[in-house]
Amino acid sequence: MTQHISESEMNSFRSGxxxxxxxxxxxxxxxxxxxxSVRLATLRGRAIARFSPSSFLAGKHIEYExxxxxxxxxxxxxxxxxxxxxxxxxHICHDDVQSLKEFRESSVPEGVIKHSIRDDLKGIFITxxxxxxxxxxxxxxTLLILxxxxxxxxxxxxxxxxxxxxxxxxxxxxxxxxxVNAPPVTTNTATPKGANEVKLSxxxxxxxxxxxxxxKGNSQGIDYLPKEIREDVANVLRGKQINRTLxxxxxxxxxxxxxxxxxxxxxxxxxxPVGTLIVEDRPLLKWKLLKxxxxxxxDIVDESLNPIAQSGNLLSPEWLVDITLKRDAVYLWxxxxxxxxxxxxxxxxxxxxxxxxxxxxxNQVEIARKKYTSHLALAVFYIKVGLLDDARSxxxxxxxxxxNSKLLKRIYRREMF
Amino acid sequence: xxxxxxxxxxxxxxxxxxxxxxxxxxxxxxxxxxxxDLIDIYADPIIKKVLxxxxxxxxxxQRKDRTQPEAEDLYQTIVLKLVTSIRNKNIDQASQxxxxxxxxxxxxxxxxxxxxxxxxxxxxxxxKNRLRDLMKRHSGFSCWRTEDQLLCGxxxxxxxxxxPKAAMIMRELEENENLADxxxxxxxxxxxxxxxxxxxxxxxxxxxxxxxERLVHMIAGVxxxxxxxxxxxxxxxxxxxxxxxxxxxDHEELETRELLRHLWMEVCRLPRNQRKTxxxxxxxHTGESLLHTILSEQIVTITQIYNALEISRAELMxxxxxxxxxxxxxxxxxxxxxxxxxxxxxxxxxxxxxxxxIVRKQ
Numbered sequence: 001m002t003q004h005i006s007e008s009e010m011n012s013f014r015s016g017x018x019x020x021x022x023x024x025x026x027x028x029x030x031x032x033x034x035x036x037s038v039r040l041a042t043l044r045g046r047a048i049a050r051f052s053p054s055s056f057l058a059g060k061h062i063e064y065e066x067x068x069x070x071x072x073x074x075x076x077x078x079x080x081x082x083x084x085x086x087x088x089x090x091h092i093c094h095d096d097v098q099s100l101k102e103f104r105e106s107s108v109p110e111g112v113i114k115h116s117i118r119d120d121l122k123g124i125f126i127t128x129x130x131x132x133x134x135x136x137x138x139x140x141x142t143l144l145i146l147x148x149x150x151x152x153x154x155x156x157x158x159x160x161x162x163x164x165x166x167x168x169x170x171x172x173x174x175x176x177x178x179x180v181n182a183p184p185v186t187t188n189t190a191t192p193k194g195a196n197e198v199k200l201s202x203x204x205x206x207x208x209x210x211x212x213x214x215x216k217g218n219s220q221g222i223d224y225l226p227k228e229i230r231e232d233v234a235n236v237l238r239g240k241q242i243n244r245t246l247x248x249x250x251x252x253x254x255x256x257x258x259x260x261x262x263x264x265x266x267x268x269x270x271x272x273p274v275g276t277l278i279v280e281d282r283p284l285l286k287w288k289l290l291k292x293x294x295x296x297x298x299d300i301v302d303e304s305l306n307p308i309a310q311s312g313n314l315l316s317p318e319w320l321v322d323i324t325l326k327r328d329a330v331y332l333w334x335x336x337x338x339x340x341x342x343x344x345x346x347x348x349x350x351x352x353x354x355x356x357x358x359x360x361x362x363n364q365v366e367i368a369r370k371k372y373t374s375h376l377a378l379a380v381f382y383i384k385v386g387l388l389d390d391a392r393s394x395x396x397x398x399x400x401x402x403x404n405s406k407l408l409k410r411i412y413r414r415e416m417f
Numbered sequence: 418x419x420x421x422x423x424x425x426x427x428x429x430x431x432x433x434x435x436x437x438x439x440x441x442x443x444x445x446x447x448x449x450x451x452x453x454d455l456i457d458i459y460a461d462p463i464i465k466k467v468l469x470x471x472x473x474x475x476x477x478x479q480r481k482d483r484t485q486p487e488a489e490d491l492y493q494t495i496v497l498k499l500v501t502s503i504r505n506k507n508i509d510q511a512s513q514x515x516x517x518x519x520x521x522x523x524x525x526x527x528x529x530x531x532x533x534x535x536x537x538x539x540x541x542x543x544x545k546n547r548l549r550d551l552m553k554r555h556s557g558f559s560c561w562r563t564e565d566q567l568l569c570g571x572x573x574x575x576x577x578x579x580x581p582k583a584a585m586i587m588r589e590l591e592e593n594e595n596l597a598d599x600x601x602x603x604x605x606x607x608x609x610x611x612x613x614x615x616x617x618x619x620x621x622x623x624x625x626x627x628x629x630e631r632l633v634h635m636i637a638g639v640x641x642x643x644x645x646x647x648x649x650x651x652x653x654x655x656x657x658x659x660x661x662x663x664x665x666x667d668h669e670e671l672e673t674r675e676l677l678r679h680l681w682m683e684v685c686r687l688p689r690n691q692r693k694t695x696x697x698x699x700x701x702h703t704g705e706s707l708l709h710t711i712l713s714e715q716i717v718t719i720t721q722i723y724n725a726l727e728i729s730r731a732e733l734m735x736x737x738x739x740x741x742x743x744x745x746x747x748x749x750x751x752x753x754x755x756x757x758x759x760x761x762x763x764x765x766x767x768x769x770x771x772x773x774x775i776v777r778k779q
Contacts, residue, residue, distance in 0.1 A: 014713045016497055016705050020737030024730065027712055027719035041715060055701040056680065056710075057770050061532060064546050068553065078763050085770045092539050099543040100550060107612065205557055205571075207617065397621035401557075401571050 005029060005036050010043050058089040067097050071104065202407045206374045206398060213237055213407065225377050232380045236411055245386035251275045251330070251353050267346050268335045273354035276388035279365055281325045281356050285333055286318045293337040293344060303330045328358035361385065375401075376411075383415055392416055455503060456496060459515075460522045464495050467526035472533065487533075495529045498704035501740075523565060532702060540642050545633045551616060552629075558616070560629065570626035580625025587631055590638045607639045615639060677716045683772055684765075685725050691765035693726050693751060694758055700741030708740055 005013070005026055012018045013026050030037050062070075062083060069075050070083050087094045200212035200220060211221030219234040236242060269288040285298055298311040298319045308331060311319045325331060333352045337344040357365065365387070372378045375398040382391035395412045402408055468474040474488040499522060535542045552560035552569045559575040561568055568579055610618060619627065619635055627635075636642070684692055699707040711717050717725075723733065732750075739746055744762075748755045 015493065016709050016713065017500055020734045023709075023712075023737060024719065024734055030715070031718040031720060037715065054773055056699045056707045057766060057773055058702075059700075060702050061535060064549050067546065068550065078759055081763060081767070085766050088770060089773065092535060092542075095539065096543055096546060100546050103547045103550065208557075208613070396624070400621060400624050401573065403573050 054089045058086045062093045229377045242383045248386045270352040274352040277355045277386035282321045284320045289317045295338045297336045300333045330355045463522045471530040501704040567629045568626040577626045580623040582623045583627045691761045694761040695765040697742045706740035
């Protein structure tokens, strides 16, 4: 190559985008042509240098999977040492590993980690591979170790199978179940002896706990709940209806005022709050979108039909009440729909009725929210005090966590409709 | 007669060499065309889309936006990685499924974004690791992949698509910095929750799976995770990743060049096999090989590379586009087993790392 290198070629050479058949002749030319070499040096001075020597030593950053295997001591010797070299050179990865290590130590008790037999065996084989003891032993010794290992593996499998069969056996229930396979808890994290031997007709995951009904219809695993709510939760699980507050009947009686007898087409369907007590003194009122409606107007009146609040022109089917409602008082609300500024008339006019809880009740609710670490317990509490929307919300969360639970769906249908 | 025969043989060999050069050049030109087509037709829109989605970086048609200097830098890094990978993998548009190529490009772009985010927001990356750990180690939670997303949720949701509510809740979190109105109830209570409970609360509110990146974003917002850019490999005393013309840049560049020179000297001191293995297999996290860097930065001349690696011009030409070599290719090149390559690489790294950790401590 005799011609000088152009600036654009030099840029391409530097960026690494040139193929070998151009790069190498350019490099050879640069070696003998002082002029081009100086020009490249000048060009380099204007560009951004992107590489540090340690990045060639450290290589790629460590991803979560490798960090996890490293902390679990599940890596081959070489992989482990590669990681250790990288950690010496890379502050960020070093801190990543440290952070995950601290997180594991601080938050996850050993009892909740998924330990499958496959993982255990993998760990054993890796340890054996790491020690490389087999290479140093005579053939007889190796055979003996392999035979012992085979028997040990067989024993592990048998124990695992036995454990699985015990879970589904029908032995009588004597111990609480609530911490079986449960996620971490702050107190009493040990699994009760014999807890695995209980067979539940249905298991419910609730926050960090597991409970359900056994074959005889007895509730299991709810002993952790405070006494005052435990009996009610047990009753609900057994199929009994909860005694609701009397106020609800009063709210329900006039929750919906109908001018006609049937729900007509085009009727505005009020979603919430309807026939319930509520905690918020500035509630969010919701109704179903009405086909053809371009805007809505909401009116709130008190029990004596005195106007309390009126929304502006609303484009979506909800309104966050913009004044603070008085506590321990009943309110009625109604939605008017408009199509291009023209009021839409209905055969029926729906009126929602709700009550904002008193300050005393509000305090009770706040205590309960802190105390009951269970969606079901909270739902039961809410139903008892008349906070039906909150109860519905807790039940939905529980069903969402346990989408296949027929028991929960039964409870929801029974208590919410 | 003998002399004529020798001359003819020499002529024949010259002709063969010439033919080989032409063939090589044609094949290289074809490869170059394939690479350039791949970038223009497929890679460009995908890279821009990924950078926009992941980092909110916008490219104007000329790709010159002075307000986002990192956009162009990241774009070039992705292209460079892509070119290296394409050359190594010998990807050909005609022989590959287009969808596979697109996925491959997207994967490289996502990896570059991951590295960038990791550098820029190390605390968020740590939060993500903690969340992935929570999903992995608790029987009630699960993490799974759908298309190019990593989703998480209750185990009973595994395999499902992301809940449409997830995006809505995230918007609410972004809009309500004090969290008072998030989800309408207990907004402020979220801050007090432990990670496990907070995750459960967000799953409940979303009523379905959440993409892990979104969950990280939500929790970082709730817990007020703030990132102060920390020193990394590229901002360590060896670093040169600085904006052009920044004060002190000349000094840093000189220092980096000096350290690169020092690295090469240490490489040359390694035993033959370790030296060759390290030089041929080493690359930066951006994908650029050590040999290319030291050559383009004029740390060494091409002759010095030939000598240090005891390699001919033709041999280097053959492997140049595949640098940094993977273990299998390096084993073929060094005529040994992959096990030996791994061993030599490991030994060389250990030796060099010790030297550089000492330099760093100084």
